[in-house]
Amino acid sequence: MPLLVRHSRGVTPTRSGQVLYERACEILRIVENTKNEIMGFAGSERESLILGITPGLTNVMGRKIFVDAREALPDVHLSMVEEMSYVLIEALERDEIDLAIAYEVADRPALLRAPLLVEELVFVAAPKTAEGLGDTIEMADVLERELVLAGERDPVRQLVVGAAERLALPLKVGFEATSVSMMKSLVMRGDAASVMPRGSVGAEIDTGRLVGLRIVNPVVSRTLYLVRSSRRAPFQAEAEISDFLFAMVDSFAERMGNLVHKL
Template identity: 40%
Template structure:
């Protein structure tokens, strides 16, 4: 009786009173009390067995009924870039539970060009990716413009604040491959400015790039979100880029074969809310330029 009271988190006296009340209600004795403790009567054993069976049926019913709810969920897979995942990924999933109760959201984190490949192979439904060209998919909506930053180790030879583009690209840069949108933005600007780009390390790993920058071995050009945590900790220093500025555009790109879900409007409004949050966290170096939800559709209708 003592152990039972502890497991139920009630006093032994209260538990004994509840059992006596149950015996009174049923009109039979359930427990035999003696000097060596207690034992169950035949009626007590029958009640215990039936109670266990009832509890098992309750759990099975809960599981089976919940399966109907899971089957009714609409599934959507959304690709996001590493910088977006770092800044708002966790908030995205937590908010989706309340804002999209009938939708099961799967987030896939990859670089923009990988997300586009996944989209074209119908492995994801939507992608929040940068600098998606119309030649790749016409189903795209421009949502936000964002500045890129030149990052170095603290105490480098570069001045705090702004760094000239020509000086940034002359340093020992670590960049991803030539399919990456940052690589392409850097080389487009270099072509216009007629300056060479010194890519000392080509690395398809943002974590490795940041490690090299922290150690002072390399510099890089990245979106703010990629290095936001390291910048906040003071292990990486971010510089704005001047003459010219480097800017990239965030798009919502869609698979042409995707079927709209029942909560399509709510989903699109939710994505707009996410982009607003993303722009707020990046700060003055990000500007929302479009909408994919009801606000954007209303503006298009007015035009």
């Protein structure tokens, strides 16, 4: 029975292959959960937590995450994976990470999600490009400009596409880049503008290399979720981990100011 199909775009699993893969992930997760439970009885080893977070959160929180975790979670070994939200969700479904803090997570049977906050996106441009603009910019004016955005699967791009469709206006994507650093480089050189989370460009805005403006009519915002697999057993330090994550999100919200609305 074939498990994989090769084609011009690479390799994809057959229906049988997908079932085998899902069952294998379940078995590996059961083994990991069993190991963690036994470790909890022994009390001699630290529990492992692989946490997935987005680049914007990393930029805002930085080393504070690890420093705070060392104090708040002395019996937990924390590892972090930094990726775009949709990549984190795929990793969560493959049981490659334990928890994810990610944006715009669709409701899926295999996932448990809890909304944490709503964050507004900002229009980002080089100072010269933004000359003459105020503190805010209409979404219609944003759409008049050539933009650099991530690929079509990126949640931020999907939000911009949705806003353009509601306004019945075309979206001008001059450049497509999956690298945040490449996007910022294009914007700083005046080759394009963008719509981005402020957390991804906070340092550049604070030092005057970029300008970030609130978008209005409509506001473009996204929801941040705490997500885990429904198959994953509770952590031994479940309460402590939850308290740590909620405190981290509170700190992020405080740093983001009026661009964030807690739920």
